[in-house]
Amino acid sequence: xxxxxxxxxxxxxxxxxxxxxxxxxxAGFLLAPFVIDAIRVPINQIAEERNATIVYTxxxxxxxxxxxxxxxxxxxxxxxxxxxxxxxxxxxxxxxxEKRYTFGFFFSAVPLFFAGAFAGWLVFPHMVLLLTSFSxxxxxxxxxxxxxxxxxxxxxxxVGIGFVLPVFLVLLNFVGVLSAASIIKGWxxxxxxxTLFTALATPAADVISMFxxxxxxxxxxxxxxxxxxxxxxxxARRATELEESLxx
Numbered sequence: 001x002x003x004x005x006x007x008x009x010x011x012x013x014x015x016x017x018x019x020x021x022x023x024x025x026x027a028g029f030l031l032a033p034f035v036i037d038a039i040r041v042p043i044n045q046i047a048e049e050r051n052a053t054i055v056y057t058x059x060x061x062x063x064x065x066x067x068x069x070x071x072x073x074x075x076x077x078x079x080x081x082x083x084x085x086x087x088x089x090x091x092x093x094x095x096x097x098e099k100r101y102t103f104g105f106f107f108s109a110v111p112l113f114f115a116g117a118f119a120g121w122l123v124f125p126h127m128v129l130l131l132t133s134f135s136x137x138x139x140x141x142x143x144x145x146x147x148x149x150x151x152x153x154x155x156x157x158x159v160g161i162g163f164v165l166p167v168f169l170v171l172l173n174f175v176g177v178l179s180a181a182s183i184i185k186g187w188x189x190x191x192x193x194x195t196l197f198t199a200l201a202t203p204a205a206d207v208i209s210m211f212x213x214x215x216x217x218x219x220x221x222x223x224x225x226x227x228x229x230x231x232x233x234x235x236a237r238r239a240t241e242l243e244e245s246l247x248x
């Protein structure tokens with residue numbers, strides 16, 4: 001496939017993904033008020049002990065925030081479509097049999113993305129309560145709405161995407177780009193990268209949340225290595241059997 005054909009294929013996949021996200025954003029806009037209420041829960045808990053609230057610093061702040069949340073919801077809802085487009089773009093040259101692997105990756109990536117997003121959603125209230133607890137009881141907590149919601153949104157999406165990355169390792173192994181030996185050889189670097197990733201996705205003071213996110217991601221990395229190891233063994237065994245049959 002030429003460079004021009006690759007670019008046309010990429011444009012096609014991007015257009016399909018964009019349309020899916022745009023349509024899902026309509027539902028996201030309707031669901032945004034319920035999400036905003038859910039995100040306010042930690043602030044309401046803080047307000048029971050001292051003065052705490054979320055403030056909008058601009059006239060259009062509330063509307064802009066609702067749009068941002070609608071887009072985030074759309075990305076989550078449309079994830080089965082855009083994840084499939086990613087896989088379809090990466091594996092255009094596979095045989096018919098190998099293309100069936102794509103559906104296995106697809107049905108693995110989507111649940112992992114939702115699991116990661118859900119993990120980020122479960123962690124963020126704990127992080128908010130912990131970090132705001134450093135202020136004195138007589139002090140008020142006024143959180144800028146945009147900054148606060150950006151913090152939650154980025155956390156949820158970052159963890160969701162982080163949970164999907166091991167699937168791409170398996171995909172690269174199945175198409176012959178990455179061996180199981182290469183995956184396990186770089187495990188120290190992978191653990192370091194995962195730790196740095198979770199440290200950036202969570203506040204520096206919240207070490208517990210960082211490890212709660214890092215542990216399942218490390219386990220997923222080694223699970224990806226295990227799948228790749230079994231696949232490499234099967235490929236090697238088939239190659240040996242073919243050589244023996246040809247020699248006979």
